[in-house]
Amino acid sequence: MEELRSRKANSTPLTPLGFLERAATVYGDCTSVIYNTTTYTWSQTHRRCLQLASSLSSLGIKRGQVVSVIAPNIPAMYELHFAVPMSGAILNSINTRLDARTISVLLRHSESKLVFVDLLASSLILQALSLFPPNTQRPQLVLITDDDDDGGGGEALSSSTVDFCCTYESLVEKGDPEFKWDEDQLSEWDPMILNYTSGTTSSPKGVVHCHRGIFFVTVTSIVDWGVPKQPVYLWTLPMFHANGWSFPWGMAAMGATNICLRKFDGPIIFDLIKKHGVTHMCGAPVVLNMLTNSPNNEKLQNPVHILTAGAPPPAAVLFRTESLGFAVSHGYGLTETAGLVVSCAWKRKWNRLPASERARLKSRQGVNIVGMTEVDVVDAESGVSVKRDGLTLGEVVLRGGAVMLGYFKDPEGTSKCMKENGWFYTGDVGVMHPDGYLEIKDRSKDVIISGGENLSSVELESVLYTHPAINEAAVVARPDEYWGETPCAFVSLKERLTSKPSEKEIMEFCRAKLPHYMVPKTVVFKDELPKTSTGKIQKFVLRDIAKAMGSSRVSRM
Template identity: 75%
Template sequence: MRLNSSSKLASVYENHHHVTMDQFRPTPPNSTPLTPLTFLDRCATVYGDSPSVVYGGTTYTWQQTRQRCLRVASSINNLGIKRQQVVSVIAPNIPAMYELYFAIPFAGAVINSINTRLDARTVSVILTHSESKLVFVDYQSASLVLDALSMFPSTAPKPKLVLVTDEDELVSTKSMLRFQCTYESMVENGDPGFNWIRPGSEWDPITLNYTSGTTSSPKGVVHCHRGMFLVAVDSLIEWSVPKQPVYLWTLPMFHANGWGYTWGMAAVGATNICLRKFDAGVIYDSIDKHGVTHMCGAPVVLNMLSNAPAVKMLKSPVNIMTAGAPPPATVLARAESIGFVISHGYGLTETGGLVVTCAWKRKWNRLPGTERARLKSRQGVRTVGFTNMDVVDPESGVSVTRDGLTLGEVVLRGGCVMLGYFKDPEETKKSMRENGWFYTGDVAVMHPDEYLEIKDRSKDVIISGGENLSSVEVESVLYTHPAVGEAAVVARADEFWGETPCAFVSLKAEMAGKVRDKEVVEYCRGKLPGYMVPKTVVFMEELPKTSTGKIQKFVLREMAKAMGQTRKSRM
């Protein structure tokens, strides 16, 4: 008897009805570890003849960049560096720095990029704590690293050193005695056919980043291949980065791995314009010369660009992703009036890049410029590739009211959250709770439309007469003063109120010496509730910052503490 098709299906069902979906599990063909390192292999195939890195008069193609990375990885291997050992880099945004984001993990090692503006003591602490085996040192940081090594405990083994120089930079024989070799010699002597070491698991560490220094005790953040793959792809999608953009490196690569764009730019075959150092003039010249389409930076970069002398409208729009501190609405408005198209996001070293962005709605384009800037100054909603974020009461863990007023702590959950703090299980447990959330220490509100707005770091909230006030809100008002270039507000002890706001201000160059502290106080009094008005205003030529433009409030807090408490303050 012949079975028709429906009978056959019924027969199959009867014979296999006991089979369920539970039988399916990962298998080798579908579970190859995710890693951003694969971007470079594909890029060399698709965009091989296109420019990859431009630095001064030097231009490399993507084929050349891949070859150089493989050669350096081979040489790292030959120096005896083993899988998952830490290799450090201290260099500005130069070609070697970009290449090492692939070359070091190609060798199976973990890249530890170090802030170039740290002092020797802090660098020594980082190198010791990370147990770094090899350090790539830019020639301008050579004395810094040598001083750092001289501070090592006598029992601590010292890492090998490789000197990175510009092509036209002469290196003395005496200087070279302290270094194993030069970076370019590693390129020349490395094996171009090196088979790079793939991670055994996508959870293997790929980076070790120490937190930026806005607090006085940086911690070592460990990220895995999977997390960095996710954040790199997610960041490209969220910013709508097209294929083959021209990306200007104004964001230090050592800051959270350039927010993931060190690898991400290889995924889209970008042209990376590298700068050893920059100011507003250098940025504008680079935009004109190279046709820059994209760049990243903290709000301080926007401030610098919009306050540049004789600034003109851009010939073509330039996309800027800004993050790192809540940008004042006035700064956003000024920068957009020049022709910059600004996107705003939020992330931490612990997330490896941006995980919240101010996703823009078309209907907002019809609003007045000041209102658009106010909306854009909010951090926004979770990115497409991130799981969840919320603002909660730090004690109960309950979500705060979505009223734009109730303060709580930002909590995050997603695939690019760190593995943990290196050698610090206590801090890891404190921030990565058993309830499934990473607690950031950032204070925020949630608006009725579910958009997040950062108000402060928890340590920066000022408690005056029992009222919690946001230093960021006071700073936003200070930035609207026509003479103010930069502003930061911290707590100062007060004998009556406990704490009152203390404003540190730098004036625009043309206004230096022309504004008194009382004028600034009166200006704020007309725009803020009495308890939020600064009771102290301190003028400075420049506020202390990290290399990424974040104002170092712990330095300002110490200055305010040294002033002693204010007296007879009655708001």
């Protein structure tokens, strides 16, 4: 056996980019993308990605440099998930809900050389670039136009064309369809993706994933969810959100039809399901709630599979969603794992249980998917596994091929969470049930998950503390029927104020400094916030108060 070893024939690099060429071969004349009146086949999508990849070099983009994109779920966003890494560059998808200040910080931290910008985000990106310090190199801009848009895009285009070096379609048109991306030069450990975690503008956490990691999470996510060949996938999950949990590449592997849409609500989703025969979709629990509350909801003729993650879906919402004919699967993952690496693997015997018990079981995060080596809950200090009793709290740890390479420009942060014992420490607090299923109970960093977006309570608190009337501030999650959770701010005011701010005034103060989705939806005034003997604010007390207040029932806008 000693003479048997790794050879070139059995050690080609693992990358999901090859899924596109295979799709063009197997499903070449089948529909790949549908967006309003635009339709592409897999052969066309393959060719467009090759042309775009070849054109990036003409703009001076070199291997290993970062190329950013800020766009909704439109065909260009889908194509860039292949074209950018095919060129050797690293793809950085930016959250379209961020404000200009945050985007400016991320672009500078990533040293992005080029930004693809949806026309409706053109003014936002120009404002972000205006915040660059003097003499700081700015990235080139490519404008993504949209002939199907009727939301004022023409005005945005005419007012900002001069700031863009070219348009997206012009790059596609002039590119070489015979372009050969450097597969032979590729190492599967080469960086492929740079994503930023939420709520980190003061100290950005840029998560870097390699080709190998994306390959692992893509393939195993398809297997775990049981995605069949040629599904019809509706893009209700933002592709900027952890790259749509890896499914841009996964849908190519299965020859899917991708239904793209710029924005959506319940009626639009139901209309598209009927029009296109949608079979699969993903989204945070807020999407499930949107469906159950939609005015045109009715029991589906054929089941639609929904994969949900973020805040645990409430049992009542799960029950209502499945009563409409949706088949809901629940999972758990982080930006650091490039997708969902834990899922509530369903057991047939559970189907015989009452609906309330089924919903309770399904709300747990579950077990590791096939490509994730191991999941555990450990004592944070000793590293020893906690009792599997469903009660003993510990930190959730993971290991497997989908875990990130590390944080960009942050070796200290990387070493803190990726320890020498071989585990990635998530910072999430959970329990392990006797049957080996994980359930998240809290978040050690007090992250609030609202509508699938992670919000940093620390960042929101830092803004509240800049208000001239606020003495103390603490932010916790408050339950919300629609968003899952919303930020609830507890504040104490300074003494001897001539006038006291109202709840609305504090919200407006935060809205001027933060993305709108991070603004507290509730402000509670206290004479003094509860503290420990050492002066630390007792957030667990505030969480109980917020929970007792019930759903915040905030506006959906």
